[in-house]
Amino acid sequence: MKIGILISGGGSNMVALVDAVQSGEIPDSEVAVVISDKPNAEGLEKARARGVETVIFERKGRTREEHDAEIIAELKKRDVELVCLAGYMRLLSPSFIRAFPDRIINIHPSLLPAYPGLDVHERVLAAGEKVSGCTVHFVNEDLDAGPIIVQCEVEIYEGDTVETLSARILEREHATYIAAVKRLATEFTENTEKS
Ligand code: GRF
Numbered sequence: 001m002k003i004g005i006l007i008s009g010g011g012s013n014m015v016a017l018v019d020a021v022q023s024g025e026i027p028d029s030e031v032a033v034v035i036s037d038k039p040n041a042e043g044l045e046k047a048r049a050r051g052v053e054t055v056i057f058e059r060k061g062r063t064r065e066e067h068d069a070e071i072i073a074e075l076k077k078r079d080v081e082l083v084c085l086a087g088y089m090r091l092l093s094p095s096f097i098r099a100f101p102d103r104i105i106n107i108h109p110s111l112l113p114a115y116p117g118l119d120v121h122e123r124v125l126a127a128g129e130k131v132s133g134c135t136v137h138f139v140n141e142d143l144d145a146g147p148i149i150v151q152c153e154v155e156i157y158e159g160d161t162v163e164t165l166s167a168r169i170l171e172r173e174h175a176t177y178i179a180a181v182k183r184l185a186t187e188f189t190e191n192t193e194k195s
Contacts, residue, residue: 001028001029001030001081001082001184001185001188001189002029002030002032002078002079002080002081002082003017003021003029003030003031003032003080003081003082003083003084003181004031004032004033004034004035004074004075004078004080004082004083004084005017005018005031005033005034005035005047005083005084005085005086006034006035006036006037006071006083006084006085006086006088007034007035007036007041007043007044007086007087007088008036008037008038008041008087008088008089008090009038009041009042009043009087009089010041010042010043010087011034011041011042011043011044011046011047011086011087012043012087012170012173012174013086013087013107013173013174013177014034014043014046014047014084014086014087015043015046015047015050016173016174016175016177016178017031017084017086017177017178017181018031018034018047018050018052019050020178020181020182022050025178025182026178026181026182026185027182027185027186027189028185028188028189029181029185031047031052032053032078032079032080033052033053033054033055033074033075033078033080034047034052034053034054034055035054035055035056035057035071035074035075036054036055036056036057037056037057037058037059037067037088037089037090038056038058039056039058043086043087044056055074057070057071057074059090064090064091064093065093065095067090068092068093068095068096069095071096072095072096072099072100075099075100076099080100081103081188082103082104082105082181082184082185082188083100083103083104083105084105084106084177084181085104085105085106085107085139086107086177088106091143092104092139094141097139097140097141102138104138104139105136105137105138105139105149105180105181105184106136106137106139106144106146107134107135107136107173107176107177107180108120108134108135108136108137108144109121109132109133109134109166109169109170109173110124110132110133110134110135111131111132111133111134111135111151111153112135112137112144112145112148112151113144113145115132116143116144116145117143117144120132121162121165121166121169122162124156124165125156125160125161125162125165129156130155130156131153131154131155131156132153132154132156132165132169133151133152133153133154133169133172134151134152134154134169134172134173134176135148135150135151135176136148136149136150136151136176136177136179136180137149149180149183149184150176150179150180150183151176152172152173152175152176154168154169154172
């Protein structure tokens with residue numbers, strides 16, 4: 001299964017996926033490309049250091065549709081079969097979602113459907129929650145609302161701050177994202193063998 005990963009920042013989830021693919025923990029897969037909309041995303045160097053090709057598409061003066069069309073073309077050119085959003089900070093246009101039906105997934109740092117959107121940890125702490133976590137889900141046209149693939153709960157401690165909580169959840173995101181992609185890769189191989 002050929003995977004394309006979209007990032008905008010540090011890329012720790014991307015690194016976790018690349019390492020799991022390269023070690024064989026995620027079977028029968030290859031990370032075909034890492035794409036960033038930010039030329040200075042720290043994750044780019046980490047991808048290159050692992051021998052993964054990177055491409056930058058800045059939004060600049062383009063419309064969302066035009067920007068997405070460039071990314072879709074790059075992913076299609078490389079025969080990407082699964083698109084993983086990993087800290088990619090842009091909403092996808094409907095045409096992007098239609099280009100990869102049921103083949104785009106995202107990781108979000110809350111137990112969806114609770115706390116979609118931005119500033120998740122601030123809102124979770126302000127609400128006095130005792131548990132948070134992360135969710136890997138399919139991406140559809142509604143923000144953070146597609147079918148859930150896997151979730152992981154993370155306890156909230158007294159005195160937690162946005163920094164401590166986000167760091168503890170991020171650590172768990174990596175294994176959670178790997179588990180989700182592993183499941184899809186296994187299903188993909190089974191389906192390919194059947195057809
Ligand atoms: C993660 O918390 C992810 O859930 C959210 O953005 C953050 C990305 O972190 N969508 P990284 O770039 O993977 O380190």
